[in-house]
Amino acid sequence: xxxQIHTDDVLMEHAGYCKVSGAYLxxxxxxxxxxxxxxxLIGPFASERHNSYLPWVRWARYLAGKGIEVLRYDxxxxxxxxxxxxEMGFDEWREDVEVLTGxxxxxxxxxxxxxxxxxxxxxxxxxAFHSGIGSGLLLWSPxxxxxxxxxxxxxxxxxxxxxxxxxxxxxxxxxxxxxxEQGASVEVEGYQWSSSLWRSSFGxxxxxxMIDENTAASAYDRAVRxxxxxxxxxxxxxxxxxxxxxxxxxxxxxxxxxxxxxAVARRTQGDGK
Amino acid sequence: MNEAIERRELITLDGRGVLVxxxxxxxxxxxxxxxxxxxxxxxxxxxxxxxLSLPRAATGDSAVYWAxxxxxxxxxxxxxxxxxxxxxxxxxxxELLKFINAGGYASIASAKIEELVERFDVSGVVLVGHCAGxxxxxxxxxxxxxKCKGLVLLDPYFHLPQAIRPKVRQSxxxxxxxxxxxxxxxxxYDRVRDVLLxxxxxxxxxxxxxxxxxxxxxxxxxxxxxLFLKAPARKAPGAKPRVGEFDYLKYVLGLAGRNSKxxxxxxxxxxxxxxxxxxxxxxxxxxxxxxxxxxxxxxxVAVTGLRSKTDNSKxxxxxxxxxxxx
Numbered sequence: 233x234x235x236q237i238h239t240d241d242v243l244m245e246h247a248g249y250c251k252v253s254g255a256y257l258x259x260x261x262x263x264x265x266x267x268x269x270x271x272x273l274i275g276p277f278a279s280e281r282h283n284s285y286l287p288w289v290r291w292a293r294y295l296a297g298k299g300i301e302v303l304r305y306d307x308x309x310x311x312x313x314x315x316x317x318x319e320m321g322f323d324e325w326r327e328d329v330e331v332l333t334g335x336x337x338x339x340x341x342x343x344x345x346x347x348x349x350x351x352x353x354x355x356x357x358x359x360a361f362h363s364g365i366g367s368g369l370l371l372w373s374p375x376x377x378x379x380x381x382x383x384x385x386x387x388x389x390x391x392x393x394x395x396x397x398x399x400x401x402x403x404x405x406x407x408x409x410x411x412x413e414q415g416a417s418v419e420v421e422g423y424q425w426s427s428s429l430w431r432s433s434f435g436x437x438x439x440x441x442m443i444d445e446n447t448a449a450s451a452y453d454r455a456v457r458x459x460x461x462x463x464x465x466x467x468x469x470x471x472x473x474x475x476x477x478x479x480x481x482x483x484x485x486x487x488x489x490x491x492x493x494x495a496v497a498r499r500t501q502g503d504g505k
Numbered sequence: 506m507n508e509a510i511e512r513r514e515l516i517t518l519d520g521r522g523v524l525v526x527x528x529x530x531x532x533x534x535x536x537x538x539x540x541x542x543x544x545x546x547x548x549x550x551x552x553x554x555x556x557l558s559l560p561r562a563a564t565g566d567s568a569v570y571w572a573x574x575x576x577x578x579x580x581x582x583x584x585x586x587x588x589x590x591x592x593x594x595x596x597x598x599x600e601l602l603k604f605i606n607a608g609g610y611a612s613i614a615s616a617k618i619e620e621l622v623e624r625f626d627v628s629g630v631v632l633v634g635h636c637a638g639x640x641x642x643x644x645x646x647x648x649x650x651x652k653c654k655g656l657v658l659l660d661p662y663f664h665l666p667q668a669i670r671p672k673v674r675q676s677x678x679x680x681x682x683x684x685x686x687x688x689x690x691x692x693x694y695d696r697v698r699d700v701l702l703x704x705x706x707x708x709x710x711x712x713x714x715x716x717x718x719x720x721x722x723x724x725x726x727x728x729x730x731x732l733f734l735k736a737p738a739r740k741a742p743g744a745k746p747r748v749g750e751f752d753y754l755k756y757v758l759g760l761a762g763r764n765s766k767x768x769x770x771x772x773x774x775x776x777x778x779x780x781x782x783x784x785x786x787x788x789x790x791x792x793x794x795x796x797x798x799x800x801x802x803x804x805x806v807a808v809t810g811l812r813s814k815t816d817n818s819k820x821x822x823x824x825x826x827x828x829x830x831x
Binding site: 246285424 | 506507508509510511513515526528558559560561562563564565566567569589590591592594596597598599601736737738739776777778780781782785
């Protein structure tokens with residue numbers, strides 16, 4: 233194992249806290265001198281964060297290695313960010329995106345900004361882009377709405393429960409959903425999902441014009457790329473084998489997407505946008 | 506962007522050319538409260554290591570909760586990302602689990618613990634590991650005996666698990682979980698394994714992690730305080746293993762010997778991750794009580810805070826003997 237690191241590269245990674253209303257966001261800036269583009273990475277939801285973390289960080293480093301500056305962060309109330317998860321909702325997480333895109337833009341106003349979201353993060357990225365933020369939008373496995381993202385996270389968790397608990401203690405997903413719909417909260421992989429989070433997830437949709445890349449490109453006159461990740465992309469998406477998939481090669485995914493971001497940046501700068 | 510907020514500080518340990526990132530939770534009731542970077546005034550530090558490939562927050566951010574909680578009690582707490590994990594750069598091997606089970610992180614973890622002890626002026630550390638993190642913790646404790654003053658092991662294992670199960674076996678397990686006939690056949694299978702275990706005179710199975718067991722013996726037999734927390738498992742009553750499975754707990758308590766200070770607790774109402782509210786709270790309380798018992802704080806304010814939150818009725822020395830006589 234190589235633990236000797238490339239000091240210069242790592243020193244360009246700056247972890248810090250960004251103050252938002254009632255909390256601090258944990259952020260890591262992968263700084264690049266004279267960047268070609270800036271990317272805000274908007275990761276997946278709560279419990280999905282942990283599984284996808286290693287390839288997500290490697291993706292940030294990959295982009296930085298290609299001259300693209302990256303800011304990644306944890307949602308308010310999740311991971312290293314402060315705040316109480318059960319008091320958070322989509323409004324707060326949308327605000328996180330706005331604050332951080334604003335911060336990135338203020339660093340280098342002339343550098344094109346690309347939003348990149350994974351799963352639930354794709355919804356947040358898509359909605360921010362829809363409101364006019366960013367020169368490009370990259371979506372990996374966007375769900376149609378937040379309800380779909382929450383429902384699949386819940387189903388996966390119930391599946392895991394089968395592995396660890398006696399059958400008589402495991403309740404079907406339908407029972408948890410009924411609880412949430414009746415106003416109670418449910419704990420999923422250590423996160424207390426409030427009923428209001430569940431209810432509001434029905435109203436957080438991917439903008440209709442993002443149904444496919446072509447429709448999106450003509451609707452926004454800005455570049456949009458949508459990639460559906462299959463199981464081979466685990467652990468970026470669920471699946472695969474924990475303990476064996478962490479170090480696998482993601483060049484097949486990273487290279488074309490980094491090229492696309494670079495092309496967007498060149499085109500944007502050429503257009504003077 | 507700030508590197509320090511209220512009671513947390515982002516840290517890097519860069520000795521030996523390896524930069525490890527982590528979070529420092531400043532203890533309440535000390536100069537740490539108001540002075541980022543101040544020394545720990547010789548307190549014991551609590552250090553969390555990664556569980557397999559999880560980032561330092563752990564499942565459901567449980568490690569953040571525990572570190573906050575121990576810092577509230579007055580113990581400087583640190584969550585580290587070992588090289589290649591979380592935010593710390595470094596290549597990880599293709600078979601991460603095998604690497605960890607062979608003690609692959611021992612050397613760097615012990616070097617970073619020494620660095621941390623010196624930089625933060627703590628008197629030593631208690632290492633906290635969960636699942637694969639317990640393997641790294643035991644190996645690291647053996648490698649830095651002087652600096653490691655205690656171990657907290659959440660659901661440790663002492664065998665070499667097969668991370669990728671053959672598809673046929675996985676399908677059989679799924680079937681056994683879902684069907685009545687499958688469940689009955691699974692019980693018969695357990696009984697057969699139990700007979701084989703008896704025929705083997707309850708010796709450790711071939712896939713026991715003998716390297717780890719040796720390190721455990723080295724560490725535990727010195728009388729190092731060790732808290733062993735177990736979650737309930739499928740078909741395993743209490744702290745006992747599933748029928749037909751080797752009783753590693755009994756075995757390692759035997760290896761530890763009479764001078765050992767190993768405390769075993771079963772955490773009810775949780776699962777292997779300990780991440781649900783019940784599990785998180787119970788783990789926190791057990792560790793706090795154990796810390797008070799073995800590593801009491803001198804500052805009155807911190808001790809008072811700790812006692813108000815935990816039940817000190819249990820005497821660990823007696824409990825330890827109960828475990829040994831099992």
